[in-house]
Every structure is written in structure tokens, then in C-alpha cells.
Amino acid sequence: MPNPLRSISHPAVDFLVTFLRGRVRRARSGELDRGASAVEWVIISAVVVAIVGVVAAIINLALKNGADKVSDCIDGADEDGTCK
Template sequence: MMQHRIILQFLVSLVGLHYERARAKERGASAVEWVIITAIIVGIVALIGFTLRNAITNRAERVGGEIEGS
């Protein structure tokens, strides 16, 4: 009877270990997904910022040219 209990405890520990490893892998995958999502968002924000900067610079140059021309 004692031997069955030891075997049962071993199996429970083994299943628990596999469960924790699986959860750790999910956390790792989740972290990678968040890094990718963050990189995409940073890229989009940079693109929008670059576009706005160019638009503002072009407008400012046009206004400056009109002021000098008058």
C-alpha cells in the first residue's frame, strides 16, 4: 500500500512539473507576441510622426515663401 502511495505522489509531481513547463512556454510565447505587437505599434507611430513632420515642414516652407514674396 505504501508503495502505491509513493508511486502516486511521483506521478502527481510529474504531471505538476509538465503542467508548469507548459505554462512557462505559454508565457514565453505571450511575451514574444507582445514584443511583436509593440514593434508594430512603434513602427506605425514612427511612420505617422514622419508623415506629419514632413507635412508640417512643407506647409511652413510654403507659408515662409509667401511671406517673403509679399
């Protein structure tokens, strides 16, 4: 039986057909390890996001403390510009 998609001769369509055939072949082969790999990546990503969040919170706290010290210094400065 002739393939109706062969009458369309465009590189994008050829790529799409080839890509979809490969995906269908992979799905039919029972290759299930990819799902486990995806779950591992999600877990790793979640851990990295949590670490970044903790580091961001620590930096934010340090910046806030530094800004409070500068504000206190400005409020209590002498006429000559030194902090009390």
C-alpha cells in the first residue's frame, strides 16, 4: 500500500514523519527505562531547586542584616560622618 505522506515533499514533513516513526517504534519496543530516568531527573531537579532556595534565603537574610546595619549607621552618624 503506498504511503500517502510520500506525496508531500517538504523537509519539515519528512523530519516529522521520521521522528514520529521513531517514537512509535520506541514505544512499541517496551523501553521503560526512560520513565525511571525521567523520575530521577525530576528528583534531582527538586533537590537542586531546594538547595537554591535555601541559599537564596541565606543571602537575602545577610543582605537584610547588612542593610539594617547601614541604616542604623546613617541614623546615628555624627556631623563628621562617622557611625556611633
